[in-house]
Amino acid sequence: MNKKYYRWLILILALLVLTFGAGIISLLSGEMDIPWHTLPDILVQKEGIQYSIVTQIRWPRIVLAFSVGGALSLTGAILQGIYRNPLVEPYTLGISGGAALGIALVVVLGLHLSMGSYMLPLAGFIGSIVTIFLVYTLSFRRGGININRMLLIGVMISFVASSMMMFLMAITSSENLHGIVFWMMGSLDEPNALLIDIMLYASLAGLFISYLFARPLNALRLGEEKARHLGIHSTITLRILFVVASLLTGICVAVTGIIGFVGLIIPHIVRLVIGSDYRILLISSFLGGSFFLIVSDIIARTVIAPNELPIGVITGLAGGLIFIVVLTRANVQSKIS
Amino acid sequence: MAVYLNIQQLVCGYNLGFQLKGIDLKIEKGAFAGIIGPNGSGKSTLFKAISGDLNIQSGLIEMNNKKLSSFSLREKALKMAVVSQFNEVLDVTVEDYVLMGRMPYRRNFQFFETKEDLIIARKYMRLTNVYQYKDHLMTELSGGEQQLAAIARALTQEPELLLLDEPTAHLDISHQVQILNLIQHLNEEMGLTVLIIIHDLNMAGEYCNHLVMMNDGNIHQHGNPHEVLTYQNIETVYNTVVIVRENPVSGKPVVFPVSEKTFKKTTNTSS
Numbered sequence: 001m002n003k004k005y006y007r008w009l010i011l012i013l014a015l016l017v018l019t020f021g022a023g024i025i026s027l028l029s030g031e032m033d034i035p036w037h038t039l040p041d042i043l044v045q046k047e048g049i050q051y052s053i054v055t056q057i058r059w060p061r062i063v064l065a066f067s068v069g070g071a072l073s074l075t076g077a078i079l080q081g082i083y084r085n086p087l088v089e090p091y092t093l094g095i096s097g098g099a100a101l102g103i104a105l106v107v108v109l110g111l112h113l114s115m116g117s118y119m120l121p122l123a124g125f126i127g128s129i130v131t132i133f134l135v136y137t138l139s140f141r142r143g144g145i146n147i148n149r150m151l152l153i154g155v156m157i158s159f160v161a162s163s164m165m166m167f168l169m170a171i172t173s174s175e176n177l178h179g180i181v182f183w184m185m186g187s188l189d190e191p192n193a194l195l196i197d198i199m200l201y202a203s204l205a206g207l208f209i210s211y212l213f214a215r216p217l218n219a220l221r222l223g224e225e226k227a228r229h230l231g232i233h234s235t236i237t238l239r240i241l242f243v244v245a246s247l248l249t250g251i252c253v254a255v256t257g258i259i260g261f262v263g264l265i266i267p268h269i270v271r272l273v274i275g276s277d278y279r280i281l282l283i284s285s286f287l288g289g290s291f292f293l294i295v296s297d298i299i300a301r302t303v304i305a306p307n308e309l310p311i312g313v314i315t316g317l318a319g320g321l322i323f324i325v326v327l328t329r330a331n332v333q334s335k336i337s
Numbered sequence: 338m339a340v341y342l343n344i345q346q347l348v349c350g351y352n353l354g355f356q357l358k359g360i361d362l363k364i365e366k367g368a369f370a371g372i373i374g375p376n377g378s379g380k381s382t383l384f385k386a387i388s389g390d391l392n393i394q395s396g397l398i399e400m401n402n403k404k405l406s407s408f409s410l411r412e413k414a415l416k417m418a419v420v421s422q423f424n425e426v427l428d429v430t431v432e433d434y435v436l437m438g439r440m441p442y443r444r445n446f447q448f449f450e451t452k453e454d455l456i457i458a459r460k461y462m463r464l465t466n467v468y469q470y471k472d473h474l475m476t477e478l479s480g481g482e483q484q485l486a487a488i489a490r491a492l493t494q495e496p497e498l499l500l501l502d503e504p505t506a507h508l509d510i511s512h513q514v515q516i517l518n519l520i521q522h523l524n525e526e527m528g529l530t531v532l533i534i535i536h537d538l539n540m541a542g543e544y545c546n547h548l549v550m551m552n553d554g555n556i557h558q559h560g561n562p563h564e565v566l567t568y569q570n571i572e573t574v575y576n577t578v579v580i581v582r583e584n585p586v587s588g589k590p591v592v593f594p595v596s597e598k599t600f601k602k603t604t605n606t607s608s
Contacts, residue, residue: 002449002450002455004433005449212446214448215440215443218437218440219437219440221425221427221429222425222427222437223425225390225421226419226421226425228389228390228410229388229389229414229417229418229419230414230437230438230440230441230494231409231410231411231412231413231414231415231440231441232410232440233410271428275428275429275430275433276427276428276429277429277433279448
């Protein structure tokens with residue numbers, strides 16, 4: 001077997017071990033620390049307060065962190081690939097802005113109080129779907145597409161949405177304001193088991209679908225025209241991947257709010273480690289994002305326990321600092337242009 | 338010789354801008370054909386019509402007696418490879434870059450390269466002299482080496498027709514000659530049909546056995562270098578005063594520009 005494939009295998013195994021290890025630590029730590037050697041006993045006995053904490057409070061969070069971290073990082077890798085722009089992240093195209101606007105609208109109108117716990121995620125999801133639809137139809141008009149125009153349209157829609165949201169925030173009560181801001185900061189605290197399941201299956205489905213396009217994504221690194229010369233249907237690939245990545249982002253935002261930075265930095269770091277071959281980049285971005293978000297969640301829950309920091313604070317701080325350190329290491333400077 | 342590329346009454350171009358005005362052209366199998374002409378004469382438009390990057394408005398292009406539009410993208414990629422003037426500078430190794438040429442050969446859901454893919458890629462890396470850099474990143478190569486790697490990638494497609502858009506632009510003379518020697522070798526030894534856009538008239542005259550001179554969306558003249566590279570043709574199409582002589586070794590036409598100052602001096606002394 002090729003040496004390259006061994007490196008890939010080692011990386012995947014290492015990421016799996018790291019993610020699994022972070023999951024275990026996350027199970028054990030929190031407001032009530034559980035010594036590691038008691039964990040097997042707790043799981044076998046299936047009773048007691050510790051069992052409830054581990055399986056009903058901490059485990060769902062880990063599953064959610066795994067799915068959301070993976071999904072955001074995966075969509076970041078896909079979008080950076082199809083736009084061939086290193087600054088693109090899942091929220092660049094206004095999906096988060098649209099979702100936030102949907103949420104803000106529902107909160108201001110007071111619908112979330114009257115219509116149950118699904119209302120906020122639903123509003124977020126509808127907001128992002130509307131945004132995706134707008135960006136898609138405006139960008140893919142007349143058959144041809146221009147990647148840069150598409151990006152600009154996304155950014156503009158994002159601005160329009162966030163301005164409208166600020167308008168809503170300006171005219172609403174401070175209580176509603178608090179609700180909107182809290183949602184925007186992002187949180188892995190999700191009591192609804194169904195939403196967690198949806199998130200998990202959606203992220204795994206996204207990973208699977210993206211792998212059907214690993215080869216076209218590799219060709220697209222050369223640009224649309226050259227990919228076409230290699231027999232790749234560039235435009236169809238771009239359309240499908242755009243929709244998949246956007247939907248996945250929409251679901252993430254609807255369930256957990258806006259958790260920044262994961263989708264921007266993790267694909268970059270993975271790319272620096274293993275190169276830009278999408279056959280390895282997709283899975284390792286996914287696992288890298290999962291690992292990163294699980295670890296960030298541990299920090300967010302433990303630093304000021306029993307209180308909890310917003311997860312976005314940790315991802316932004318830790319992610320940004322790590323990324324600056326990685327970037328300024330001399331030997332990677334030539335790789336990023 | 339059989340006609341490989343048959344173009345009839347081709348009209349093609351940009352909606353409001355430049356248009357080809359009904360081109361008729363036949364390229365024989367095994368030809369080393371060069372497209373020459375001033376900037377904006379339609380070289381690239383013709384090239385893009387053949388490579389499929391521009392839609393044809395009317396007329397016909399046939400490749401190997403089959404309508405070009407009836408090929409699927411993948412079928413086309415198996416017959417035709419394109420090397421552009423500019424290469425994407427990627428952070429992938431030269432070997433991975435060249436291996437991308439095997440993409441049209443992959444089966445659905447095939448995930449890894451086969452041994453055969455690797456053997457073919459390495460064969461063409463050796464031929465193009467980039468094998469020594471196979472584990473280097475593309476970004477670490479010089480412009481000339483990147484162009485050689487791009488040609489290796491195109492050859493790895495094992496095409497019948499190789500399209501090259503000014504592959505020697507911005508390269509020094511040693512890389513220019515190296516690349517054109519290589520293409521000539523492939524053309525003669527492997528029967529590859531070559532269609533190349535080339536600005537350097539002397540290189541075009543030296544290497545190509547068929548030249549197509551374009552002017553203002555039409556073909557001004559085509560034929561062997563001696564027929565096309567005459568001072569009359571060049572002065573008409575390029576609006577430039579030149580002198581054409583023969584290369585003492587190869588016997589091919591060589592074009593010498595004449596500066597305005599020299600031109601005035603000679604016309605003054607002769608009158």
